[in-house]
Amino acid sequence: MKRTDSQSIGAILRAFFQDNPRIADKLAEARLLDYWNNRMNRTVSKYTTETFIRNRVLYVKVTSSVLKNELMMNRQNLIEKLNAEAGRNVIDNFFLI
Secondary structure (H helix, E strand, O other), X not given: OOOOOOOOHHHHHHXXXXXXHHHHHHHHHHHHHHHHHHHXXXXXXXXXXXXXXXXXXXXXXXXXXXXXXXXXXXHHHHHHHHHHHHOOOOOOEEEEO
């Protein structure tokens, strides 16, 4: 017996995420937080103690005032880089605590 309507797993997942955009957004948020905590510059990860996303805003607790100032100066570029890494527009702003 031959299957004529077979689909690839990738196509099924794409259709699922198109039908459920909230799940796709949560997955992109998790991807963004993983990038910040694990693959960002070692110095940034070293001085970051807490990260979370609420209402399309990334909150980051940083223990170094010098790093905080540097991140604030590059705010817009950082937002664009993080959204590109997540694969969709996940955050509109970020605050440093």
